Amino acid sequence: MATLEHYLILSAILFCIGVFGLLSRRNAVGILMSIELMFNSANINFVAFSKFINPDILTGQIFSVFVIAIAAAEAAVGLAIVVLLYRNFDIVNIDKINFMKW
Amino acid sequence: MIEIPFINLAVIYPEIAIFTASVIVLLVDLFMKGEKQGTLSTITMLGFAAAAIIASRQWFHFETGFSDALIADNFALVFKLLFCAAGVLTLFLSVHYLNREKIFRGEYFFLILSSTVGMMILASANELITAFLGLEVMSVPLYLLAGYDKKKLLSNEAALKYFLMGAFASGILIYGIAFVYGNLGTTNFDEIYRALQGKTLYGEPLLLLGLGLILIGFSFKTAFVPFHSWVPDVYVGTPTPATAFFSIAPKAAGFAILFRLLFKAFAPMMPDITGILWVLAVLTMFAGNLIAIAQRNIKRMLAYSSIAHAGYILIALTTGTADGAKAAILYLLAYTAMNVGAFGIVILLGREGEKDLSIAGYSGLSRRHPIAAAAMALFMFSLAGIPPTAGFIGKFYIFRGAVSAGFIWLAILGVVNSLISVYYYLRVIVIMYMKPEAESDRVITYPLSLMVAIILAAWGTVQIGIFPNSWLNLVRDSVSGFF
Numbered sequence: 001m002a003t004l005e006h007y008l009i010l011s012a013i014l015f016c017i018g019v020f021g022l023l024s025r026r027n028a029v030g031i032l033m034s035i036e037l038m039f040n041s042a043n044i045n046f047v048a049f050s051k052f053i054n055p056d057i058l059t060g061q062i063f064s065v066f067v068i069a070i071a072a073a074e075a076a077v078g079l080a081i082v083v084l085l086y087r088n089f090d091i092v093n094i095d096k097i098n099f100m101k102w
Numbered sequence: 103m104i105e106i107p108f109i110n111l112a113v114i115y116p117e118i119a120i121f122t123a124s125v126i127v128l129l130v131d132l133f134m135k136g137e138k139q140g141t142l143s144t145i146t147m148l149g150f151a152a153a154a155i156i157a158s159r160q161w162f163h164f165e166t167g168f169s170d171a172l173i174a175d176n177f178a179l180v181f182k183l184l185f186c187a188a189g190v191l192t193l194f195l196s197v198h199y200l201n202r203e204k205i206f207r208g209e210y211f212f213l214i215l216s217s218t219v220g221m222m223i224l225a226s227a228n229e230l231i232t233a234f235l236g237l238e239v240m241s242v243p244l245y246l247l248a249g250y251d252k253k254k255l256l257s258n259e260a261a262l263k264y265f266l267m268g269a270f271a272s273g274i275l276i277y278g279i280a281f282v283y284g285n286l287g288t289t290n291f292d293e294i295y296r297a298l299q300g301k302t303l304y305g306e307p308l309l310l311l312g313l314g315l316i317l318i319g320f321s322f323k324t325a326f327v328p329f330h331s332w333v334p335d336v337y338v339g340t341p342t343p344a345t346a347f348f349s350i351a352p353k354a355a356g357f358a359i360l361f362r363l364l365f366k367a368f369a370p371m372m373p374d375i376t377g378i379l380w381v382l383a384v385l386t387m388f389a390g391n392l393i394a395i396a397q398r399n400i401k402r403m404l405a406y407s408s409i410a411h412a413g414y415i416l417i418a419l420t421t422g423t424a425d426g427a428k429a430a431i432l433y434l435l436a437y438t439a440m441n442v443g444a445f446g447i448v449i450l451l452g453r454e455g456e457k458d459l460s461i462a463g464y465s466g467l468s469r470r471h472p473i474a475a476a477a478m479a480l481f482m483f484s485l486a487g488i489p490p491t492a493g494f495i496g497k498f499y500i501f502r503g504a505v506s507a508g509f510i511w512l513a514i515l516g517v518v519n520s521l522i523s524v525y526y527y528l529r530v531i532v533i534m535y536m537k538p539e540a541e542s543d544r545v546i547t548y549p550l551s552l553m554v555a556i557i558l559a560a561w562g563t564v565q566i567g568i569f570p571n572s573w574l575n576l577v578r579d580s581v582s583g584f585f
Contacts, residue, residue: 015277063289078265099255
């Protein structure tokens with residue numbers, strides 16, 4: 001029987017994978033995928049808390065629906081920026097996008 | 103039978119006005135042929151004007167709606183008016199610039215309008231769901247605005263950096279909100295306040311983790327040190343009028359939600375987090391001001407100066423009193439006027455392709471362009487906080503609020519930072535007035551729209567500085583019902 005702790009550990013693992021991927025990936029598309037992982041780990045938390053803390057009030061589940069919608073919008077904008085960089089300047093490796101330094 | 107709840111649309115009338123204008127802008131841009139910049143900017147202007155009129159008519163109405171998820175008290179309304187003012191001023195800054203850089207497209211106005219809708223939702227959010235939604239509706243158009251000059255590499259770099267940092271911050275924020283929800287079982291600010299009674303922050307690990315992650319998320323968005331690293335690159339790469347917008351409106355929106363979150367929802371936890379805010383404020387002020395000294399590019403200098411100004415407002419947040427909130431609103435109003443003015447002069451003196459942005463290039467400006475130099479001097483004095491300008495009044499009330507709330511050291515460090523900042527602001531004036539004229543083929547035209555923006559900004563800077571009474575009344579009214 002899965003308890004609340006199981007879900008929280010799963011989401012913590014996902015969140016850490018997301019943060020690690022965001023910091024270590026060099027490919028911009030890989031970074032976008034890591035960001036999705038971070039959002040979805042929060043979704044797991046919301047749904048798990050909603051089920052185990054007050055199952056009658058659906059705040060947590062509604063919140064996760066909003067987060068999914070927002071994540072889709074962010075992914076669309078992020079991909080647009082990455083595609084633009086690739087088309088105009090032939091870059092996907094973010095280490096090469098470093099023209100400004102103080 | 104499902105009962106349909108009563109929906110009080112009055113609470114989002116300003117948002118509806120702006121959203122309608124944004125949709126009309128998109129449709130007109132799609133179907134209209136030929137020269138359309140004039141039409142589109144007029145529609146945008148009318149949208150902002152309508153929203154501002156509606157917001158000022160709702161003064162003291164205290165509308166709430168959507169199951170208390172949104173609230174239009176005076177505190178929210180004053181921020182809505184500020185966003186409208188920032189939007190209109192940005193519009194005046196943009197018209198000439200977009201023509202000069204030959205990058206005009208209709209989406210520009212749509213992006214500014216739709217991100218303003220997000221800021222307004224954020225300012226009136228009374229629920230973590232609406233706060234998160236407002237934050238994202240605000241941020242996503244801003245990422246695109248940063249990359250608006252899409253043929254230029256720097257603009258693309260700015261968009262990517264802003265997007266990655268913003269999305270990372272959103273991920274942290276939403277994870278934190280999940281923990282707060284898990285601990286308290288609610289996301290409504292009033293219910294959070296009630297649920298927190300009798301709890302201590304350090305006795306509830308989930309709550310501590312959640313609130314910490316929420317603070318980190320918002321610190322990224324409002325660029326507190328050490329979460330500021332994206333700011334200078336984004337501000338330099340972004341088209342200059344959009345940079346002016348970035349440095350004012352999203353920052354004000356971030357502070358609006360931080361005030362509501364910390365003064366209302368998490369008010370019982372405020373004594374526990376004051377120490378963290380204290381450290382953030384001091385770090386933000388010192389890092390912003392000290393790094394700004396080393397800058398050679400005027401946009402980069404203004405970027406670091408905007409970080410430092412966020413630090414001053416953070417002092418007001420740390421005090422946790424009504425006086426602090428009032429001082430912060432006054433400071434944001436003053437900052438809007440003087441920063442729009444400074445960026446307006448930067449646009450006026452720049453040339454196609456974002457050239458002529460080095461501070462050294464301003465040498466001897468006073469001889470050939472005395473009006474531009476005098477206006478720049480006014481805005482620099484105000485940013486440095488020298489009387490009788492708006493910047494002085496804003497800083498005065500922030501420091502006075504800190505002293506009367508017992509944060510003597512914070513006020514002293516704030517004054518020390520103001521003195522540091524005088525160095526790099528006055529350097530611009532010294533270069534303009536006392537250095538020999540630089541060899542430059544700079545030709546300045548004075549386009550009408552840009553002059554309107556600069557004159558309005560100068561009027562605001564002087565008006566708040568010399569006749570602060572009416573502004574103080576406005577600010578006093580705007581926190582009524584909030585405490």
